[in-house]
Amino acid sequence: MPDQLPEREREDAMGAYLMMFAAVAVALPLPIINLIAAIVYYFTNKNKSPFIHFHSLQSLLAQIPTTLMNWGVLYWGLKIWLFKELSLDQDFWIYRCPIQYFIFHLQHSCSNSGQKGEDVLLCRYRSILQKRGLCIRK
Amino acid sequence: MTFNIQRQDQYSRGELLLRTFFGWLYILIPHMIILLFVSIAASILSFLSFWVIMFTGRYPESWFEFQVKFMRWNIRVNASIYNLVDGYPKFGLDHEHEGVEFDVTYPENISRSSVLIRFLFGWLYVIIPHGIVLGLLSIAVVFVNFIGWWAVLFTGSYPKGMFDFQVSFFRWSQRVSLYMAYMTDTYPPFHAEPDGPEDSSERLLDDQV
Numbered sequence: 001m002p003d004q005l006p007e008r009e010r011e012d013a014m015g016a017y018l019m020m021f022a023a024v025a026v027a028l029p030l031p032i033i034n035l036i037a038a039i040v041y042y043f044t045n046k047n048k049s050p051f052i053h054f055h056s057l058q059s060l061l062a063q064i065p066t067t068l069m070n071w072g073v074l075y076w077g078l079k080i081w082l083f084k085e086l087s088l089d090q091d092f093w094i095y096r097c098p099i100q101y102f103i104f105h106l107q108h109s110c111s112n113s114g115q116k117g118e119d120v121l122l123c124r125y126r127s128i129l130q131k132r133g134l135c136i137r138k
Numbered sequence: 139m140t141f142n143i144q145r146q147d148q149y150s151r152g153e154l155l156l157r158t159f160f161g162w163l164y165i166l167i168p169h170m171i172i173l174l175f176v177s178i179a180a181s182i183l184s185f186l187s188f189w190v191i192m193f194t195g196r197y198p199e200s201w202f203e204f205q206v207k208f209m210r211w212n213i214r215v216n217a218s219i220y221n222l223v224d225g226y227p228k229f230g231l232d233h234e235h236e237g238v239e240f241d242v243t244y245p246e247n248i249s250r251s252s253v254l255i256r257f258l259f260g261w262l263y264v265i266i267p268h269g270i271v272l273g274l275l276s277i278a279v280v281f282v283n284f285i286g287w288w289a290v291l292f293t294g295s296y297p298k299g300m301f302d303f304q305v306s307f308f309r310w311s312q313r314v315s316l317y318m319a320y321m322t323d324t325y326p327p328f329h330a331e332p333d334g335p336e337d338s339s340e341r342l343l344d345d346q347v
Contacts, residue, residue, distance in 0.1 A: 011198040018186045025185035
């Protein structure tokens, strides 16, 4: 039960999703840093409890498409910035804002659930997590 | 905070010379390369912990332990480079040096308002005043370390006053680091006296007696 999980476990689970802000922390707009941070976090925490393992792995798996999306958005932004004399076209903001919102919302939901001791499952990773015996919810 | 470096009765002159001429090669470079990567992780966690504290009022315990271990590693490398301890500083977060004592009590709650003020104005009321004092002290530490080096070379013993002065300098700067890393709510005092009786070199001497 979520209430029975120690505070420390819940914090560690929550921390897994916060790795998406690693690039902000080092002040480098490189999405790969988030992925590296998630990988490091996973390997340093995977031997802890199954609950932490579950959230660390899910965070890492979620970070892969997120990183690809971020690279795309970064490339798009740089292209406009470098070749159109600092004028960002309207389409950039139209597409970028929902993508960024989706990414933040996804990670925030998982982080919040981890902190509460719940195991919210992103369906895309269900089979991988089930194979590893980490999926509680069927 | 418990911070102490135990003064040895005798120091090895051979190690002193080896460290002086080749310390950069076999201590500083290998440790700094690894510590560089660990420090990136530590700075990421420090930044994230600010936001965690803002939302939860707590510093994540495992992150706190990581930061303490990272600081401990830094301290034992510094202690060795400054010739305050003999022996090679161990690699790794989980190791300790027998002569170097550093520990921080985990605070159950951290004041959000204090952390926010530190984040916004820490440079003004912590970094600048302490930086000025520590900057001046660091110049003195260089001279004291130089004189201490000759004392060890000729006598094999580190003069107690000089040794304590350098330990005090490290203790002071460590307190400032802890405060600015949001790991304590206690403003670092403008002195380098130990926090309590458990933190003094006298206790270590008493233990030996």
